[in-house]
Amino acid sequence: MVSVIDFDRILMGFTLGAHILIVTLSISLAVIISAAEFIGLKRKDVYFESLARRLAKALVIFFAVGTASGTVLAVELFSLWPAFMVFIAKIDILPFYYEVFAFFLETISLVLYVYYWDAFHNRYRHWALSLFVAIGTVMSAVFITMINAFMNTPAGFTIVNGEPTDINPLAAVMAPSGFFEISHVVTTTLAAGSFLLLAYLAFSYLRNHTQDSKIFYRKAITLTSVVGFIALALAGITGDSNARMLISMQPLKYAAIELNMYPTDNASEIIGGIMVNGHLEYYISIPHLQSILAFLTLNSKTVVPGLSQFPSSLWPPLFVHLTFDVMVGGGILVGLFSLYLMYSIIRKRDPTGRFSLYGMMVAGALIEVVDDAGWVTDEVGRQPWIIYNVMTVSQAANTSPSVIPLGIAIIVFYLIIVPFTFYFAAKVLRQERVEEELEKSRGSEWYRSFIQK
Amino acid sequence: MVQIIYPEIGFNLAILAMFFAILSTELMAASAILFKYKESQHKVFRYLIPIWEVTGTFFVFYVVNLEALIPSALPLIAYSFITYILIFLILYVLRNASIIFAEYIWKNRGINRRFLYSTYAVITFILGAMILVIYTAFISGRGMDYSRMTFNFSAFISFIPDDGFIIGSAVLLFGFSSIFYGLDVNRVLPPIVIIAGMAIAGVSFVYLGNLNNPYVLAVPIILTVLVPVLWFYDKTRNVVQNKTVFQGIMAVSVFFLAYSQYPYLLGKSLNLLSLLNNDAMQTQVFYTTLIGGVILLLLSLMYFNVALRKNEKDMVQQIE
Numbered sequence: 173m174v175s176v177i178d179f180d181r182i183l184m185g186f187t188l189g190a191h192i193l194i195v196t197l198s199i200s201l202a203v204i205i206s207a208a209e210f211i212g213l214k215r216k217d218v219y220f221e222s223l224a225r226r227l228a229k230a231l232v233i234f235f236a237v238g239t240a241s242g243t244v245l246a247v248e249l250f251s252l253w254p255a256f257m258v259f260i261a262k263i264d265i266l267p268f269y270y271e272v273f274a275f276f277l278e279t280i281s282l283v284l285y286v287y288y289w290d291a292f293h294n295r296y297r298h299w300a301l302s303l304f305v306a307i308g309t310v311m312s313a314v315f316i317t318m319i320n321a322f323m324n325t326p327a328g329f330t331i332v333n334g335e336p337t338d339i340n341p342l343a344a345v346m347a348p349s350g351f352f353e354i355s356h357v358v359t360t361t362l363a364a365g366s367f368l369l370l371a372y373l374a375f376s377y378l379r380n381h382t383q384d385s386k387i388f389y390r391k392a393i394t395l396t397s398v399v400g401f402i403a404l405a406l407a408g409i410t411g412d413s414n415a416r417m418l419i420s421m422q423p424l425k426y427a428a429i430e431l432n433m434y435p436t437d438n439a440s441e442i443i444g445g446i447m448v449n450g451h452l453e454y455y456i457s458i459p460h461l462q463s464i465l466a467f468l469t470l471n472s473k474t475v476v477p478g479l480s481q482f483p484s485s486l487w488p489p490l491f492v493h494l495t496f497d498v499m500v501g502g503g504i505l506v507g508l509f510s511l512y513l514m515y516s517i518i519r520k521r522d523p524t525g526r527f528s529l530y531g532m533m534v535a536g537a538l539i540e541v542v543d544d545a546g547w548v549t550d551e552v553g554r555q556p557w558i559i560y561n562v563m564t565v566s567q568a569a570n571t572s573p574s575v576i577p578l579g580i581a582i583i584v585f586y587l588i589i590v591p592f593t594f595y596f597a598a599k600v601l602r603q604e605r606v607e608e609e610l611e612k613s614r615g616s617e618w619y620r621s622f623i624q625k
Numbered sequence: 626m627v628q629i630i631y632p633e634i635g636f637n638l639a640i641l642a643m644f645f646a647i648l649s650t651e652l653m654a655a656s657a658i659l660f661k662y663k664e665s666q667h668k669v670f671r672y673l674i675p676i677w678e679v680t681g682t683f684f685v686f687y688v689v690n691l692e693a694l695i696p697s698a699l700p701l702i703a704y705s706f707i708t709y710i711l712i713f714l715i716l717y718v719l720r721n722a723s724i725i726f727a728e729y730i731w732k733n734r735g736i737n738r739r740f741l742y743s744t745y746a747v748i749t750f751i752l753g754a755m756i757l758v759i760y761t762a763f764i765s766g767r768g769m770d771y772s773r774m775t776f777n778f779s780a781f782i783s784f785i786p787d788d789g790f791i792i793g794s795a796v797l798l799f800g801f802s803s804i805f806y807g808l809d810v811n812r813v814l815p816p817i818v819i820i821a822g823m824a825i826a827g828v829s830f831v832y833l834g835n836l837n838n839p840y841v842l843a844v845p846i847i848l849t850v851l852v853p854v855l856w857f858y859d860k861t862r863n864v865v866q867n868k869t870v871f872q873g874i875m876a877v878s879v880f881f882l883a884y885s886q887y888p889y890l891l892g893k894s895l896n897l898l899s900l901l902n903n904d905a906m907q908t909q910v911f912y913t914t915l916i917g918g919v920i921l922l923l924l925s926l927m928y929f930n931v932a933l934r935k936n937e938k939d940m941v942q943q944i945e
Contacts, residue, residue: 229729236725239681240718246685250692251710254700261696262902266909269693272686273917279682280924284931287675291935341909570703578711585715589722600729 177569180252183579190590191241200365201231202309206302222609233597256568264322264344271315278308295618317357321350352417359407364543366400371536374529385606401510423477425553429496435478439463488555495545502542506535627838636914642880644683646872652753653802655746693910695900704774720748757791765833766891786832793826804856816853834892845878
């Protein structure tokens with residue numbers, strides 16, 4: 173029987189997972205739209221301008237549902253985890269508050285960007301709005317990750333007799349793991365959304381046969397591949413530094429994700445593996461690799477943390493080791509494919525060969541698994557704490573049984589609305605043929621201004 | 626005597642007022658969509674479609690500000706209203722989905738644009754009613770058990786002023802909708818409906834039993850009467866039909882309506898000042914609100930600048 177606390181966990185995890193899926197696409201769309209419009213204006217390229225127009229429709233749809241699911245999370249935070257939010261409100265509410273203004277920047281700029289497209293004589297001013305949308309979207313992610321960083325490495329207070337004192341809200345905002353987490357979350361989110369979009373573009377390229385549509389999708393694929401590659405490369409670098417940060421800041425989480433039973437030097441990297449009767453089975457061990465990656469030196473005498481250093485009651489579920497492996501392994505696979513795409517683009521080869529197109533579709537699906545696996549590793553790896561070493565999940569939860577029936581209703585509702593949103597956005601984009609979109613751009617004041625010259 | 630307001634609470638009431646002002650434009654649009662759909666297509670949608678996304682942002686703004694202002698009240702809200710909150714969330718997602726789907730829906734036999742907009746309108750009404758129920762419950766305290774953190778809906782609804790305030794507000798907004806959106810209605814109808822709504826809501830509000838600064842109620846009363854009076858005469862009609870002026874009037878009215886309760890809640894049994902956050906956080910929230918408020922003001926100016934320019938351009942094109 174699932175307890176109310178576990179149900180709170182399931183409900184929060186489910187709605188957060190759905191929100192992440194929508195938001196990854198929103199963030200990457202915002203960045204790619206801005207890049208597309210800028211290239212379109214700079215090169216006077218009607219295909220890129222049309223691409224921005226077309227993707228903006230999808231962005232509005234994802235934004236509408238994404239803001240709703242974001243609001244659901246904001247309200248769930250205090251309704252499912254009241255004690256947690258009381259604590260956060262006393263010490264680290266500022267990032268939530270900053271996020272509101274990033275949200276305003278995003279909302280108002282997006283409204284102007286989409287609904288007043290042709291109202292701008294100077295098209296660079298219109299493009300500047302897309303930049304505001306992208307900044308607002310990315311900053312929202314930054315501020316929310318600051319809260320997560322505080323949950324992992326709380327700072328800015330002292331606990332005396334169970335109550336927080338000496339509160340310094342700005343120190344809490346600047347939680348020690350903040351920079352590492354923010355850099356990784358932003359880059360992985362952008363990478364995940366870009367590859368998901370790439371999958372859609374590849375699929376559309378295969379379905380369309382007119383010359384205009386082929387050119388349109390080829391340009392879209394090239395741009396998205398470049399953005400995806402840059403984001404993924406940065407995600408790899410930041411992910412590496414993030415893992416190393418755990419050694420000093422969250423050693424127990426590190427030990428769990430690496431499945432280190434004991435602290436050791438020259439530690440092996442364990443790939444796969446599950447615990448059977450207290451013994452590790454079904455794994456591959458690569459000697460010394462973990463220590464080399466952790467300390468970037470051969471024959472390091474520094475010891476990596478082990479689970480035995482901590483009471484077993486505080487261990488997180490050890491499946492986080494597998495989710496970590498899925499994240500790293502999947503990320504490397506998508507990264508190699510992305511490298512191949514970049515090589516093709518730099519060598520001016522067509523990135524729309526059959527292999528590449530099907531590869532994009534597989535990469536789009538795989539990177540969502542990678543993204544979710546990373547998120548699960550981070551969150552489950554902190555268990556049983558909601559705020560590391562300060563408050564457990566059980567202490568924070570709303571234990572009212574009323575949560576269960578309505579929570580189930582929310583889950584069912586999300587199972588319908590989220591896939592439908594993706595279907596709807598794809599259908600809306602398909603409704604208008606690329607040629608019609610291009611005609612719209614060619615009929616615009618912007619296009620006529622330089623064609624006449 | 627009017628009790629001077631604590632600055633942080635003043636900010637919170639100002640955010641509440643802006644949120645209600647912008648929410649009310651949606652509630653007015655909802656009644657227009659349900660009762661005058663054809664007219665709404667050219668009078669309501671061009672205003673509603675760019676603005677509805679901002680309502681949600683203001684809602685989050687208010688929720689986060691409230692969390693920062695009185696964190697110890699969060700468990701009370703969470704436990705007392707958990708059922709309402711979860712239903713509210715489902716409806717909120719459905720509201721956003723239905724309006725965005727309505728905007729982009731393709732030709733379809735089963736689900737058409739009108740059906741989706743009507744769905745949006747009905748959900749918006751329900752959401753508005755739910756917000757008013759929670760707000761009114763916090764004012765009157767009927768149905769709420771502070772120590773057990775529970776809410777009894779039947780106890781709430783059996784208190785006539787609770788019902789009167791919600792029904793009166795709905796009537797008031799119904800009357801305002803034809804003025805705000807310039808709908809074709811009988812000239813005397815909106816003033817009658819507005820005065821009736823104001824009388825029902827106003828009397829009920831006084832009897833909710835939480836009034837502490839009664840003199841400030843003069844502001845919403847005067848402004849509410851002023852709207853239909855200005856609308857009634859052709860020479861002044863344009864003033865009140867200006868969306869910015871109307872929303873300003875609405876925001877100022879809601880601010881003073883809320884101020885009249887200050888600093889109490891739950892039928893004067895709970896003093897807000899006793900729930901305030903620690904000083905360090907209050908200071909930071911104060912500065913953040915100031916800076917954020919300036920950013921919001923600049924964004925609003927940018928919005929009105931572009932939107933007004935577009936309207937002027939459209940009018941010139943229509944004349945040509």
